[in-house]
Amino acid sequence: QKEVEQNSGPLSVPEGAIASLNCTYSDRGSQSFFWYRQYSGKSPELIMFIYSNGDKEDGRFTAQLNKASQYVSLLIRDSQPSDSATYLCAVREGGSEKLVFGKGTKLTVNP
Amino acid sequence: GAVVSQHPSWVICKSGTSVKIECRSLDFQATTMFWYRQFPKQSLMLMATSNEGSKATYEQGVEKDKFLINHASLTLSTLTVTSAHPEDSSFYICSAREDLIGRETQYFGPGTRLLVL
Numbered sequence: 690q691k692e693v694e695q696n697s698g699p700l701s702v703p704e705g706a707i708a709s710l711n712c713t714y715s716d717r718g719s720q721s722f723f724w725y726r727q728y729s730g731k732s733p734e735l736i737m738f739i740y741s742n743g744d745k746e747d748g749r750f751t752a753q754l755n756k757a758s759q760y761v762s763l764l765i766r767d768s769q770p771s772d773s774a775t776y777l778c779a780v781r782e783g784g785s786e787k788l789v790f791g792k793g794t795k796l797t798v799n800p
Numbered sequence: 801g802a803v804v805s806q807h808p809s810w811v812i813c814k815s816g817t818s819v820k821i822e823c824r825s826l827d828f829q830a831t832t833m834f835w836y837r838q839f840p841k842q843s844l845m846l847m848a849t850s851n852e853g854s855k856a857t858y859e860q861g862v863e864k865d866k867f868l869i870n871h872a873s874l875t876l877s878t879l880t881v882t883s884a885h886p887e888d889s890s891f892y893i894c895s896a897r898e899d900l901i902g903r904e905t906q907y908f909g910p911g912t913r914l915l916v917l
Contacts, residue, residue: 721904732893732911733844740903777844779906786832786897788906792843 691716693780695791703799708765710776710794715759718783722754722761725777727793733777737763768798802828804896806909813884814917820880821912823894829874830896834906835867838891850877884916 692715702708710724721740725733739745739752739761751764761780765772775793782789803826811819823833833850848869849857856869868880877896881888893911897904 723906725908732891732908735905735907738903738905781904786849787834787846790844 691782691789693778693789693791695776695778695794697792698795699797700794701797701799702768704768704770706768706798708768708772708796708798710763710765710778710796712761712763712778712780712791713759714761714778714780714789716780716782716789717756717759719756719759719780720783721781722752723779723781723788724750724752724761724763725779726772727775727777729774736776765796768796770798770800773797802826802896802898802905802907804894804907804909806894806912808912809910810913810915812915812917815885816883818880818882819884819914820878821892821894821914823877823879823896823909825875825896825898825907828896828898830877830898831874832897833871833877834895834897835869835877835879836893836895838893838911844893847879881914884914886916889914889916 694713723738724736727733737752739754745752749766753762775795777793778791779788805824807822835847836844847862850871852871858864871877895906895908
């Protein structure tokens with residue numbers, strides 16, 4: 690069964706620090722990788738997507754993909770209390786329309 | 801990013817009634833939409849994949865006769881929960897896939913909270 694694994698946390702970091710969120714996936718044929726943020730009681734919000742090995746930066750967010758290691762991560766620089774949420778890693782399986790979601794990592798940024 | 805709306809945002813209904821939830825892509829056309837369900841403190845569960853003009857593909861364990869999906873246009877998919885029961889109370893979220901050259905991305909609607917009494 691194809692899986693996406695995330696550390697459920699909670700991950701707690703002080704304001705201004707770097708938060709590092711990790712995700713591994715089992716399907717080597719996966720093509721597309723996404724990070725979503727979900728605040729409590731709300732639906733997921735797309736933060737970043739990445740398709741190629743390496744780093745992709747967008748503001749305070751950096752996604753890192755290593756297909757050989759089947760590993761994708763999200764770094765949040767200068768973390769803010771408003772970044773406190775559950776972060777979902779999602780992977781699109783090769784040959785499929787569906788996204789497979791991890792169970793999410795709960796991040797708390799302490800003022 | 802692209803905008804996806806859902807209506808209604810909240811539904812409270814009596815057991816045995818049917819509830820229809822609409823999902824619209826507002827600024828793009830979506831040949832594929834997805835319906836998810838999320839129970840409190842649990843992860844998203846994909847219920848079905850909805851393709852415009854064809855029958856939906858349901859995930860294992862999801863009753864297609866109970867959760868009716870219609871994707872009648874490139875901007876609208878509907879989910880009808882038929883003969884709802886208290887165990888159907890959940891957070892129902894749709895997503896729509898935007899296909900651009902070299903890139904495809906799923907955007908989520910704000911969700912619909914269903915409470916069946």
